[in-house]
Amino acid sequence: MRRCWVTEPRERPMFKHILSTLQSMSKDRKLPQQCNSFLHNKAEWRCEIEATLERLKKLERDLSSKEQELKQRERRLKMWERKLIEQSNSPLLPTLDIYTWTEEQVYFWMQQVFGTGDGTCDMQRYADLFKENHITGKRLLLLTDDDMRDMGVRSKGHAMHLKAEIEKLTNDYLGFVHFPPLLKDELEKEVEQSKTVNLELVFGYHWKPGAGASDCKWKAYLELDGDEIAVTYIKDVIFNANRQDAEVLRMTKPPFVMDKWVVGLQQNQRVDYTVNYENDVKSPKSTRHSCPVVWSHSGGQDEIKTVALVIETAASHNDWNTSEKTPSDIDPKWMHNVRQRQMMTQKSQQKTTPMTSSDARTLPQFLSAHESQESSYAAAVRRSPNRFHASPWSDSRSSSPTTSLSPNSRRSAWGQRAAVPPALHPKAP
Numbered sequence: 001m002r003r004c005w006v007t008e009p010r011e012r013p014m015f016k017h018i019l020s021t022l023q024s025m026s027k028d029r030k031l032p033q034q035c036n037s038f039l040h041n042k043a044e045w046r047c048e049i050e051a052t053l054e055r056l057k058k059l060e061r062d063l064s065s066k067e068q069e070l071k072q073r074e075r076r077l078k079m080w081e082r083k084l085i086e087q088s089n090s091p092l093l094p095t096l097d098i099y100t101w102t103e104e105q106v107y108f109w110m111q112q113v114f115g116t117g118d119g120t121c122d123m124q125r126y127a128d129l130f131k132e133n134h135i136t137g138k139r140l141l142l143l144t145d146d147d148m149r150d151m152g153v154r155s156k157g158h159a160m161h162l163k164a165e166i167e168k169l170t171n172d173y174l175g176f177v178h179f180p181p182l183l184k185d186e187l188e189k190e191v192e193q194s195k196t197v198n199l200e201l202v203f204g205y206h207w208k209p210g211a212g213a214s215d216c217k218w219k220a221y222l223e224l225d226g227d228e229i230a231v232t233y234i235k236d237v238i239f240n241a242n243r244q245d246a247e248v249l250r251m252t253k254p255p256f257v258m259d260k261w262v263v264g265l266q267q268n269q270r271v272d273y274t275v276n277y278e279n280d281v282k283s284p285k286s287t288r289h290s291c292p293v294v295w296s297h298s299g300g301q302d303e304i305k306t307v308a309l310v311i312e313t314a315a316s317h318n319d320w321n322t323s324e325k326t327p328s329d330i331d332p333k334w335m336h337n338v339r340q341r342q343m344m345t346q347k348s349q350q351k352t353t354p355m356t357s358s359d360a361r362t363l364p365q366f367l368s369a370h371e372s373q374e375s376s377y378a379a380a381v382r383r384s385p386n387r388f389h390a391s392p393w394s395d396s397r398s399s400s401p402t403t404s405l406s407p408n409s410r411r412s413a414w415g416q417r418a419a420v421p422p423a424l425h426p427k428a429p
Contacts, residue, residue: 053253061232061280065313068229098173099330101137106130113165123158138331141170141338170342194282199230199307203273203291206257207299213265216295220271221257223302233281233309238274242266269293282310 003013025031095105110127133151135143143166145159153159202223210216220239224231237256239249246262275287287307294300 050252057232061229064229064232098137098141098169099334101140103131103134103136106135106137106140109169123161126153126158126162129153138334140166141173142334142341167342167345170338174339174342195311195313197226197230197233197309197311199224199226199233199309201273201275201287201289201305201307202302203289203305204302205271205291205293205300208261209295209297209299213295215263216265217261217263218265218293218299219258219261220273220291221255222273222275223256224254230309233278233311235276235278238272238276240272240274242270242272265293265295277309280312282312284309 003011004018006012095101101109107127107130110130111124114123114126129151130140143163145163148159148162153162202225203220204223205218205220208217220241222237224234231254236250236252239251239258241258241262243262243266246260249258251257269292271291271293273287273289273291275289277285277287284307287305289303289305291300291303
């Protein structure tokens, strides 16, 4: 057969020789069995090759996913490492949930706060004093000046110092209660079990214009762009030319392009694309697109469609302690009292602690710093009923979960505005 394609005609076999060869092949009884065996083996090899490619595709997808997960963990670890370095000299909390603190845990916290440094040695005795008066975490956040005086805290400076530390603890606790990821909810668990990857689908067709619509040639294709991992979630692509002389083509491996040219255009010629995704994709299960094929010298323009794939991932292990109290387990009356006490304290201190323009962090705070300009625009804004107040939780979103391990490690926006003046606040090391 190879000699039949030789360039020189004289070197090609005679037709008589070809017929004799075919006759000898027809008389060979082993030849059909050998051909059938080869075809059978070829089918088995094809199945094995497709299974191997499928395994490689899945391994590639898992590897890309693990690589991205490792990068995210490394980034979080570096951030937490910086936070821990900043907090290396800060006292630790017995647990994050102050509502459940026992007398021993309050005693431990008092020792952590007042147990080191020359300026606080005379305040270590208050740890024993609080323990003798059965002060728990629930009672600690509601202590008043009269309560401290009744317990025996006679020094006004010591009382102010204790009050300032309790206020910081209250701010940290309220931030802990109201902000994830310290307290997981069902929505957060669902987010952990799924992720979103972006994929761009480019629909088009190769084009040979020919002399007109009757003898032009074209074949559709699908190109992919987006996250590397998103490409591996495509199960197959189906091309439907919507005509009898062209079969519906299903392709499971890239490049996704029709293998045969389609000749000519029918009236209202369209190509339907169907992209099916793997079982790991929660939504969408498939993407459908229809593209018109119109005759022109230059061919048609590509159409781009962006798809967000929601991928189902294995439930990750949560390191948080499930025995911690959730907001639904906390006494709502007690929580209301803590919030009211915090708001009253902040209002009283805002009246006695003037804010300068250099301390202002938002526009309303900056305007309120200019109290003397009653006829200015700032005064008009202060008199407006829609005056905006800074959210007490604006800073805690960007903080690491480990920052709640220390009462001195994090100050919310309210905590900064409600801070005791430096002249009255004995600085703790």
